[in-house]
Amino acid sequence: MTVDIMWKKLPIKPIEVSLNKVLRCGQTFRWKNVNNTWSFTTQDRIVLLKQFEDHIQYSWIMLEGQPKDVPHSQLEKETTSFIEDYFNLEVNLESLYKNWIKADLLYKKKKTPFQKFPGIRILRQDPWETLISFICSSNNNVKRISKMCDSLVNEFGEYINEYEGIKYYSFPNFQSLAKPGVESKLRDLGFGYRAKYIYQTALKFLDNEKYPDITIEKLNDLRLQDYETAHDFLLQLTGVGPKVADCICLMALDKHDIVPIDTHVYQIAVRDYKFKGSKTMNKQVYHQIRVFFKEIFGPYAGWAQSVLFTSDLGDLNNGINKVEVIKGEEETIKVENKRGILRTL
DNA sequence: TCTAGACCTGA
DNA sequence: CAGGTCTAG
Numbered sequence: 001m002t003v004d005i006m007w008k009k010l011p012i013k014p015i016e017v018s019l020n021k022v023l024r025c026g027q028t029f030r031w032k033n034v035n036n037t038w039s040f041t042t043q044d045r046i047v048l049l050k051q052f053e054d055h056i057q058y059s060w061i062m063l064e065g066q067p068k069d070v071p072h073s074q075l076e077k078e079t080t081s082f083i084e085d086y087f088n089l090e091v092n093l094e095s096l097y098k099n100w101i102k103a104d105l106l107y108k109k110k111k112t113p114f115q116k117f118p119g120i121r122i123l124r125q126d127p128w129e130t131l132i133s134f135i136c137s138s139n140n141n142v143k144r145i146s147k148m149c150d151s152l153v154n155e156f157g158e159y160i161n162e163y164e165g166i167k168y169y170s171f172p173n174f175q176s177l178a179k180p181g182v183e184s185k186l187r188d189l190g191f192g193y194r195a196k197y198i199y200q201t202a203l204k205f206l207d208n209e210k211y212p213d214i215t216i217e218k219l220n221d222l223r224l225q226d227y228e229t230a231h232d233f234l235l236q237l238t239g240v241g242p243k244v245a246d247c248i249c250l251m252a253l254d255k256h257d258i259v260p261i262d263t264h265v266y267q268i269a270v271r272d273y274k275f276k277g278s279k280t281m282n283k284q285v286y287h288q289i290r291v292f293f294k295e296i297f298g299p300y301a302g303w304a305q306s307v308l309f310t311s312d313l314g315d316l317n318n319g320i321n322k323v324e325v326i327k328g329e330e331e332t333i334k335v336e337n338k339r340g341i342l343r344t345l
Numbered sequence: 346t347c348t349a350g351a352c353c354t355g356a
Numbered sequence: 357c358a359g360g361t362c363t364a365g
Binding site: 139140141143144187190191192193194195280282283 | 351
């Protein structure tokens with residue numbers, strides 16, 4: 001059975017969103033690049049994206065066996081809404097970059113990463129998915145995190161449909177991950193000690209007796225709460241420390257000013273912004289650096305940080321999500337790897 | 346309260 | 357060593 005795909009256009013330039021960077025810089029681990037088309041699943045469809053010079057083409061494939069009586073125009077509207085929401089398109093990135101460049105040039109003599117890496121924005125991802133993905137990220141690398149997220153949807157998600165010979169599944173809900181045996185299954189899949197974290201966290205959402213306060217509704221509601229409330233809530237969950245909590249705050253809960261401090265960002269602060277380094281990374285230093293970056297870059301400091309992080313990352317093409325590439329058309333991103341002295345935080 | 350070590354796995 | 361967290365003392 002062949003599926004008809006109708007492509008639609010959104011007038012967005014690469015300077016506002018660079019899919020190749022945004023979808024591979026360690027915010028999301030689940031987009032696949034199949035023959036130069038990006039693909040992702042929501043709960044009820046596969047979303048497809050393709051970037052061009054002055055627009056992005058998008059399409060979708062519905063959950064298999066869906067009733068056909070929903071008008072095409074409505075499905076299109078839903079898909080557009082998802083894209084606008086997921087990519088935070090109401091935020092004008094170009095004007096943010098202008099301010100960041102101005103601020104950054106006070107610290108840099110020549111070009112800043114913002115001039116070399118346009119189009120990097122923070123996504124507005126689903127809180128539950130972001131929570132589980134970033135539990136996987138602890139002491140881990142992008143390639144393996146991507147592989148783990150792929151295992152997660154294939155093993156525990158619901159089947160959506162097929163595209164280009166690949167079967168797509170939705171991201172599993174907490175009920176699926178709280179079932180008996182999930183932990184050992186995750187161990188078998190190579191999750192290591194994170195298997196326990198994920199299972200325990202899912203259990204807390206399931207067990208309304210012991211944890212009446214921990215529900216998906218409350219998690220989603222954190223978008224409307226202040227940062228401290230959100231941060232404290234997340235710290236209750238197993239496998240979530242200050243760094244992972246901040247990633248979730250920034251990438252799912254609309255806390256645009258929060259800069260997650262990891263080994264990388266710490267080094268950037270010391271190396272490029274003359275932050276007075278301390279030997280150990282404790283809670284106090286963590287807080288100091290976050291305030292430090294917020295003072296430099298302002299209310300969207302978390303967004304700015306992702307540009308710095310990506311420019312420092314070097315090879316973005318290291319994930320497993322690149323499925324197949326048309327010969328000779330691969331976009332190569334050349335970056336000198338500036339990683340200096342090492343991580344003795 | 347705060348600081349070292351252990352912790353899964355794969356490159 | 358990888359975008360850390362948990363635990364004991």
